[in-house]
Amino acid sequence: MLSAFSIFAIAVVVLAVILVLMGVKSVPQGSEYTIERFGRYTKTLTPGLNLIVPIIDRIGAELNMMETVMDVPSQEVITKDNASVEVDGVVFYQVMDAAMAAYEVRDLQRAILNLTMTNIRTVMGSMDLDELLSKRDKINAELINVVDEATSPWGVKVTRVEIKDISPPKDLVESMGRQMKAERDKRASILEAEGVRQAQILRAEGLKQSAILEAEGRKESAFRDAEAREREAEAEARAAESVSKAIAEGDIQAINYFVAQKYVEAFGKFADSPNQKTMILPMEATGILGSIAGVAELAKTVMGDDGSASSTTKSPWNSSNNKDGA
DSSP states (O other): OOHHHHHHHHHHHHHHHHHHHHEEEETTTTEEEEEEEEEEEEEEOEEEEEOOOTEEEEEEEEEEOOOOOOOOEEEEEOOTTTTTTEEEEEEEEEOOOHHHHHHSSSHHHHHHHHHHHHHHHHHHHOOOOOHHOOHHHHHHHHHHHHHHHHHHTTTEEEEEEEEEEEEEEHHHHHHHHHHHHHHHHHHHHHHHHHHHHHHHHHHHHHHHHHHHHHHHOOOOOHHHHHHHHHHHHHHHHHHHHHHHHHTTTOOHHHHHHHHHHHHHHHHHHHHHTTOOOOOOOOOGGGGGHHHHHHHHHHHHHHHHHTSSSSSSSHHHHHHHHHHHHH
């Protein structure tokens, strides 16, 4: 049997083991523990293996140091223009100081939640419904600034506040739908009218350019017609001058030239008449052939026997007279 000393020794060993186990604390990653000595905060245990004084020290609070997300329940908000909407959201926060989060506020999550809901009503209640629906980024920015500033004394960092859903009443949604449809119809009518106006302007510009180009064409055509008539008149004047000179010198072929020219012109006009399909020529029409023969003789005299203009005589009409005299 064991003696009293052996029993005491075993009891002391067991008690020592229990005390050692009570003094060793393992803190998981992402958490921190606060230590209280006789009810007063002394230190914070970080993740890993830590030693405390058994019986004297105890764990006060176990805090999660990771970023935490918390849903904000739906609540009714009255906007600046007296529209009632249902709003819910979500808030992200992280404990930065375990001691402040444990001892500066009681029920940290409830405090953050109520603070967020109150500021949602405050921020969104100062805005019109249209601004409320179109400027969520502005709402989120104002909320995070206000809530983060309010939670700083608690050792908490609010990283994000997001509005998830804004639900106006059903009748208000229908009214907004009709308003949006009317606005879109208005923009469509304006765009259609603008398109018609632009088309008319372009059409008018096209007609203007067409008229300008047509006028330019008529101007160029008239200029070229006048130039052609001028050259034709100059050619006829030179021919008349040459023939007149030849007539003055007694060249009968020059007279035949004039007669043949006028006869051919008159005969051509008579032949081009739309009222005449059959022509009966008099015997005197054979005079045309004689006149044309005279013109050919005249051209032969002027050009010379080899087809080039003669430069040895003073006048082609005189040369013709000399041949007739011979």
